[in-house]
Amino acid sequence: PxxxxxxxxxxxxxxxxxxxxxxxxxxxxxxxxxxxxxxxxxxxxxxxxxxxxxxxxxxxxxxxxxxxxxxxxxxxxxxxKGGGSSNMSRVTMLKPADGIEGIKNYVIQRVLESGSNPCPPVVVGVGIGGTLEKAAQIATKALLRPIGSTNPDPVLKEIEEDLLKKINDLGMGPEGFGGRFYAMAVHIEKFPCHIASLPVAVNISCHASRHKEIVFK
Structure with missing residues (x-):
């Protein structure tokens, strides 16, 4: 390995x-x-x-x-899923009024606080909506997408691209040593949520983004 x-x-x-x-x-x-x-x-x-x-x-x-x-x-x-990147992952309950900008700010703050700990370059999985546990689950499932693929929802696609640019513009780079490529991708998935809440989960994957699929017929 x-x-x-x-x-x-x-x-x-x-x-x-x-x-x-x-x-x-x-x-x-x-x-x-x-x-x-x-x-x-x-x-x-x-x-x-x-x-x-x-x-x-x-x-x-x-x-x-x-x-x-x-x-x-x-x-x-x-x-x-490795422990170092999992330790940098979080779930929060934003206010509905925080909206898209609040979500972006939370993701960027989470990345800033993570620094070199998740062994970048990373993939940032973001789950929006559902309940506390559902947000965490879909953030994890977001990491299963091919690296660099975009969400078919044009709104989410735009948010993914904007966040990826802003994260890499922070200049933390691979392993936090500085540079342009801290994140390989930002993958976002969403689910309907309660009118009183806006759950957001950030699940960060290290550079060893490993997954394998098999189908039994």
Whole structure:
């Protein structure tokens, strides 16, 4: 691996509503895959009890996000997430009146405070709307897009491009040593939210933006 931190195993799983799974639990199978993969690949085991800090020894349990979708297939995306960049990620509840400019200001402030800690050049995933937990989820899913792809929504596309320019104009550069390229991309996703709130999540990925997809038919 290109970094000693081979990540928390995060999965996004789309299960077709016509699929019937036999012979055990899908979650158990995914965790067994993580267990075997980290052992056979000689990857660092980084998962521990939140209080005792005792390592689980096999990088499980994984974080698994399920969606039920039409069809008869199962799509599994694995996206290992390092600790350094996760430590720089945040969720906040803005006021609806803060609007687009408030969102931009929050993202830029988050990047400024992160500095070199997330090992730039980074990808900045932004989730807007939903609830506190939904904003965090869609910010993470935003990181799964091909680097540099833009949101098909023209408003979000414009915000992505504006934020990318403003972030790189800060001049922090790779590893915070200075330069023009601190961020490789800004990816934004949004979801409807409550009339009284404006949730915003910023999930920063380090330069090792790793994810893999498989589809079972």
């Amino acid at each position: 290109i970094c000693q931190d081979t990540g928390f195993s995060v999965f996004f799983v789309d299960v077709g509503q016509d699929v019937h799974i036999e012979g055990g639990s899908l979650s158990d199978a995914i965790n067994e895959g993580v267990r075997q993969g980290y052992k056979e690949g000689y990857l660092r085991k980084s998962i521990c009890d939140a209080f005792t800090r005792k390592n689980t020894g096999d990088n499980t349990p994984a974080v698994i996000n399920y969606d039920i979708v039409p069809g008869d297939k199962i799509k599994i995306i694995c996206a290992p």
